[in-house]
Amino acid sequence: MSTAKGPGGPGGPDTAVREALARRPRRFLFSLWPLLCWAHLLSGTLFGLGVLLALTVLVSLGAILSVLGVGLLLLVCTALLGVPVAAVERHRLRLVAPVAIADPYERPQDGTAWHRLRHRLTQRATWRELGYAALLAIVFAGAGLGVLVLLVLSAILVSVPVLVWALAPEAVMVIPGHAIPSPWAAVPFTLVGLAGVALSAYAAGWLTWAQVRIAWLLLSPRQDETSRHVVELTRSRARLADAFEAERRRIERDLHDGAQQQLVALTMTLGLAEFELGDAHPEAAALIGRGRAEARRALDQLRDLVRGIHPQVLTDHGLAAAVAEIALRTPLEVTVGIDLPNRLPGPVETTAYFTVAEALANATKHSGAGRIEISGRLDRDRLVLVVTDDGMGGADPSKGTGLSGLADRLAILRGRLTVASPVGGPTRVRVEVPCSA
């Protein structure tokens, strides 16, 4: 991203022109650069004159009609004129600038046309763009015109000998009253013309450089706009993660209040039926018993599912108890040493818990480990959790979405996940999360 760099810094869009200008004259003049700069100036001048015309018409009509109210609308349009001009300029400058200039405008998420208009008008970028349009229309169009006139005149001077030869001796006058006697006598004018062309090339180069640099200053995002953008993105990411977490809890609640209760009620009813039948109908009782066993299996599966979504014991007793519980359900020897002085913020607990769960699952499935050690403590304000197994190592966290997904969730909390797994083991998964909100 080029937007993070300041104007004129290394790698800015004006670097290419500046470097070309710094070459030896021969290498600059005989490169493509003079042509590019002239083309840039020509297009810029024409465009700038067009913008000047539009500005003049809009402002004067707006001023005249402002008594009628319509004029105010025209003045608003004038304020917004910078927006399309800047958009065109960002494209046009690509002719001489290798790095594109980014659009600083922060689009509102939604809203009516009226909201969007108000939003546009409150952005500082909009007013900088208008300023650029005015500069383009007046200063750059004027200067560009001057350089181009110099180029045309110089070109004519260069071609004087040809003109003299083509028309007739004594028919061409450069200085009034002094006719040029022969093509040879016109050679000094050619030399002056060539010097003029060179001067025009350099003038075009420097003017182009100035224009790219000013465009970079006015049309690219400001540092504060960029960082505001980052802050907003970070916040929206955290909001998304919170919403995700709330959704998990809601699903868990719904399952608990709905399907699980219904299934428990079902086993209860079946149990009662079995009880009432007693020994009277052994076959019917056996069928009811089977139905009850099936309902119980469904409940077991539902419980496992809920544990994977958001375990109740984590909510009630916190990280240490929840990790101890999951350690008990791991078919390896797991030592848990988590020593925390108090409960941690909910998102920290949840993310840390699922990271440990994932690490345990990986160790069980892939590592061939026999023992796992989990340690956790609070280092000043940071939770530090380490899961170590004595397996064969060689785990690649970039493979599989499990750990990398958790690394993303940790990143939202400004935490980080490090996996050290040399071939031959041991594998060590380390989680660090700040616990301050």
Place this chain on the structure above:
Amino acid sequence: MLRVVLAEDAVLLRAGLAELLHRGGHVVVEAVGDGTGLARAVDDHRPDVVITDVRMPPGFRDEGLRAALELRARHRSLPVLVLSQYVATAYATQLLSGGGPGDGGLGYLLKDRVGEVAEFMDAVRRVAGGQTVIDPEVVRVLLAQQTAEKPLSRLTPREREVLTLMAEGLNNQSIARRLTVTEASVVKHSGNIFMKLDVDPTEGNRRVLAVLAHLRGEEA
């Protein structure tokens, strides 16, 4: 006949449990839907046993368990049976810790157990009678974790069976009945178990707690 106070927020289950207890010959003196209601009902009725859900309003966390623990702090002899949608050994230890001789019975069962009517009724009676009842699933999870290096591997298969039933809260008499052996041989087995696991021999709730703590890998 036992006089029962029932606390369960789900209407369907509350009605089902009340019916179940009624058919089992017990009287549900009051059925409530939250922890504060439970405390009031216990003060009003002085029941023989309290049956409560772990998760209840307003927070839908472990309000039921907390209410049960507070009740136990005020009425040490009050038998309490806690029902839970999940087994978590943390709940079991929280419930059992702090018990002493002369305390009322305690139970911790998975909700699904109510479907096994005869066993559930037996559990209610045992808790009301001052015994401890721990869900077999809790014990199963704890035992499954034990690996070859732990002292548990030194137990004979029969001692393992006895340990499992001890952890579920059965007293020697019940264990003897369940395994169809004499009570004297159960006493002998349990003595061996305590020696091999290096746990102080105790009785009642404290025995269950000691066994559970040992299985959880903690100092008793």
